[in-house]
Amino acid sequence: MSTTPKPDAADGIAPGGATRGSDRPTFWGRLTHAGPYRAVTDFVFASTRRQFILLAALPIVWVLFAHLGPILQMIRVSFLDSYPPAVGYTPQFTLDNWASFFKESIFIKPFFRTLMFSLSLTFATLVLIYPVAYFLARHVKRDNQMLLLLMLLIPFWVGEIVRTYAIMILLGNTGAVNLILKTLGLIDRPIPFMFTGFSLSFGIVYLTSLYMLMPLYSALEKIPPTYTEAAADLGAGAWTRFRRVTLPLSLEGISSGCTLVFLISTGLYATPILLGGPSTTLFSQTIAGFFHVAGDKWPTGAAFSTIMLLTALILSGTFMKLIGSLTRGPQK
Amino acid sequence: MTRNTRILMSIVYWAFVVYLFVPLLLMVLMGFKDSNFIGFPIKSWTLDWYIGVFKDSEVVSVFLYSTVIAVTSTLISLTIGTWISVLLAGRSFFGRIIIFGLTILPAVIPGIISAISFRIFANLLGIQTGMFAIIWAHAVHNVPFVVLVVMARLATLPKSHTEAAMDLGADKIVSFFRVTLPYLKPALIGAGVFCMLLSFDDFVRSFFLGGYKPTLPVLIFSKLRSGMSPEINAIATVVLVMTAVMGIWAERSMRRMGKGT
Amino acid sequence: MSNTDNTIVHIDGISKSFGKTVALQKLDMKINAGEFVTFLGPSGCGKSTTLRILGGFERPDGGRVLLSGKDVTHLPPNKRKVNMVFQDYALFPHMTVMRNVSFGLELKRMTKDQIAARVDELLSFLELDAFRDRFPDQLSGGQRQRVALARALAPDPELLLLDEPLGALDARLRAQVQVELKDIQRRTGKTFFFVTHDQDEALTMSDRIVVMNQGRVEQDGTPEDLYLRPKSRFVAEFIGDTNLISGEVKHAKDGKVDIDWFGMNVQGRSFDYTPRTGELVTAALRLEKVGFYDKKPETGNAVQGKIVNRVFKGSRTAVDVRVGDVNTAILKAYVDGDVPDDVWLGWDSANMAVLQD
Known part of the structure; x- marks a missing residue:
């Protein structure tokens, strides 16, 4: 911050007193003494209550309207028999949309497949990424950590589509x-990796692994090395040190990493279309189907989205609570 | 840790790096292939696909379209996000935790559901699909990230700085613009670039809220569905280079913020 | 103006609580223009709360604050002619020294010429000319402290508040800055309201010290008053090293009080009050006021004793002397050179102040 020795143009006081000979007040002096400004600020700052209301109004309206509104409307639509409403017809309340989920296996299967996929891939990502994060946080010199981390972040900034495409080129x-x-002579005919559970899993892990790395890294990085040294001093072996010191202290990172990866993988849409096949249809595709086909299937899509959202939030909430109770357990 | 586990972990790390980079490198390479057919081996090379990207008026206009959406939605997110952060970082009030929870909500909703809910809500409000709807969805989706970054920075601003400004005659508005905002600058740069990247790369919201004109990821997606071609590689590589450069720049300005007072 | 005297600040019965903690209990105080007043006390005594109420950062629960006769109790900081030097200086990190100092002037709607002239004046007054284009993180602790002072003095406040501004400096620099600060105050003629927990600082700089404890004023007086004539046990113990001598009053008249101290007769002085005969009182006696003699001295008080403990402190040695025939009577004192274990101790009765509690 200190490396910006430019004065504000608005003030016009050059450093070193180079510019002199101005009998005008500065911008801020003129602004704060201007009649309209004073009138407004005198009104706003007349009471702390008024100040607070004016400060809080926009955020409250924004989060209620823009953040909560779409979800509430989605839930409302899930109980209607038709939406968007046809001209001259008032949609009626119905539970059919919710009921259809439990009636047809064509819906339930992708739902559970999505859950199983997301859960197992979350676990796989954790196992894969933990050593990477540990290595970065504990075995790399401070100065190099940022560099190595930055290197991993570059693919992270490239979007879902581009990275999915990269996987298609790799596995096609x-x-x-x-x-x-083939060159090694191991196969004669290409192995059909694409459009299978394998290619999809490979792609999902590829997309989400960095969301696991970041929280794990920051949790591990915060553990002072003296803790494990102290444990070693007290006679703990490598495994015991990990199990009794490092692992419990990194639980917070595990919890947020897993939650992030789980929520992201349940919400992926383009990736299962591009990498998956008919046998790997995920629930996101099922949901999207209700919005593509003609006809008023939106309420069913809304109901299914709500089911998905509730399941994902309840699962991750429970998981975080569980980990939370572990951290507040015997270690502390 | 013993020497062996250390070596093992470094192997895992570098294997991970290879895993992350190789697919992208292959994608870049394929953009140089002098053939319509995607696949290895590459026998002859050409720059035509890359030149084609900049000549293709559709790609260029879609690129500009995505940029306008990214910049506009980012400006909205930064303004709203900073405003919310100032409220949440201030004195405590009844319901603060609820406001915070609702602020973070868009970040924890799985992508497809977020897109669907925006689609339904846009219909309720009578917003046509297209640029405005996408900007709005991206702005909402990015607010939580702005709030998290800005609140973290605000928490390190000594209370005495704004008190000193007021002591010297500034009201709260002047104090915010002359003291708080300059202090937040690195956080705003970092969060802003991150928002632009999220918006620029977003597929699912742009797909469901987009009208006739696609954003860049949507364009790549639709081209992919009609068949792979080195042209797509070239487009994707341009996106890759741009996002990487912006990302590194943002990361560096965030790091500097960690060092400076 | 309603006041004809020299009062610039009138604190009129202010109280303040934070939740269940009482920070100030009905504080009354008048501060004269040009005074260097120090509020001294342990943390949580209410001194910082007083300062923040004067600055406008806290509103008192009750009472009024009058500045030059005008009620400013409910004015925000930016509407008061009061400026403050913060404990961490609170220099704006993104502004140069020059722009930090001109901050308050800009908001007074001064012209750029006037601002430049005023900034030059202050920077040369505080010997900061060479640093005008530096950023705060390019300055030493002492320089930062002077910039903070320049910035607070720039808008020409009626009252300057200083919130432990020397706390961040190392011990050697602090001693130097104490002298400088007193000098600056004298030359500017400003009213300084200084808050500290450091008794040395308070004694060195102040015209007047207010000792606070648990939201109340313990004693208000000149540094000498407080040091030599503490009114309460708290003040006696908080400032300097002291012997507390307790006993029954045998006779008290005209401020002279004879106390029975473990069978020895010692005489102290009482100020502003006269204890009753038979009352149990405590008197304070500074360690350095006790003299050592090889035979019974002619001073007002004289007792014979034996040194039982010596602690070397560099320039002098702190000793514990057992006096009289009773074990529990220990008198602490300082000696410069070599003294034998068996000694006579003597002190002036004027140096032994009888406390009021």
């Missing part, structure tokens, strides 16, 4: 992996 029938296997 004429992709790099098949080319290598």
